Amino acid sequence: MGNLVVAGTDGSSxxxxxxxxxxxxARRRHADLRVVYALNWPVRPMYSPLDTTPINRLVSEAAERARSVAPGVTVTEAMVPGDTVSVLEAESREADLLVLGARGAGGLLGMLLGSTAASVTAHSRCPVMVAREESPETGPVVLCVDGSPASEAAVGFAFAEAALRGAELAAVHVWLPDYAPPGTGVESAERLLAQALAGHAEKYPDVTVRREVASGEVREVLIERSRTAQLVVTGARGRGGFTGLLLGSVSQALLHHAHTSVAVVRGRT
Incomplete structure (x- = not known):
């Protein structure tokens, strides 16, 4: 694990x-925390109870929130000129984790995910965690495994996160029997899952791993599994993803509909 976590803030709850x-x-990683506000010009009104609060106070209050939650963490704050996506993409180049809220200052469900968080997640140079206010602190870390090379970084991140949280890791591979190649079955799916996890369990011997091969529509299964999880981890693109498609359909579905926080992992590029 590295030494910097970046949190984007916009004054929303x-x-x-x-x-x-x-x-x-940041505390789990023994890392510093940088709280960043993207200063768009002209600054547009924000439809929140903090409308009349100067922007620097918004950032200061967010930083104080961080210090109260994790007193031992070194917290810095910054207002950076530029559009939100560009600012956070630049911040991600030096960060080990970027954390965003699931909704923006407008307060409309899905607004931030539709305009900013999905774009930031697709272009970030480090893993992005989209945090939900109601996420529990108990339950497993759910890892979405599809066996693609692009998902390898997500597997490593999920093991590390489960170790940091002292949580069980539930590794889930979803397959569609009707669309499986001839001659393949649940045994092939189980083998794919085992191969994806190979080597990681040895690196994290204290992490209890529960393997699950499920059949059904991938997004529906994983959204359902998120109900009892404290975190869901997925790769940015899945097996068969187009080169130009930076954020896959499963990742987008989880960002919008998961019942807990979601980490999307692309790794450094």
Whole structure:
């Protein structure tokens, strides 16, 4: 694990909660935390109770929130000129984890995910965690395994995260029997899952791993599994993903509909 976690804030209650999540992640990693506000010009009104609060106070309050959640973490704050996606993409180049809220300052469900978080997640140079305010602190870390080379970084991240949290790792591979190649079956799916996890269990011997091969529509199965998880980890693109498609359909579905926080892992590029 590295030494910097970055939290994006925009004055919304969702981003305020995400700063608290980022502080906990920084403490787990023995990392510093940087709280960043993207300063778009002209600054547009924000439809939240903090409308009349100067922007520097918004950032200071977010930083104080982080310090109260994790007193031992070194917290810095910054207002960076530029559009949100560009600012956070640049921040991700030096970060080991970028944490965002699930909703923006407008307060409309899905607004941030539709315009900013999905774009940031697709272009980030480090793993992105989209934090939900209601995420529990108990339950497993659910790992979405599809066996693609692109998902290898997600497997490593999920094992590390489970170790940091002292949580069970539930590794889930979903297959569609109707679309499986001839001659393949559940045994092939189980073998794919075992191969994807090979070597990681030895590196993290204290992590209890539960393997699950499920049949059904991938997004529906994983969203259902998120109900009892404290975190869901997925790769940015799945097997068969187009080169230009930076964020796959499963990742996008989880960002929008998961019942807990979601980490999307592309690895460094």
């Amino acid at each position: 969702s981003s305020f909660a995400a700063v608290g999540t980022a502080a906990l992640e």
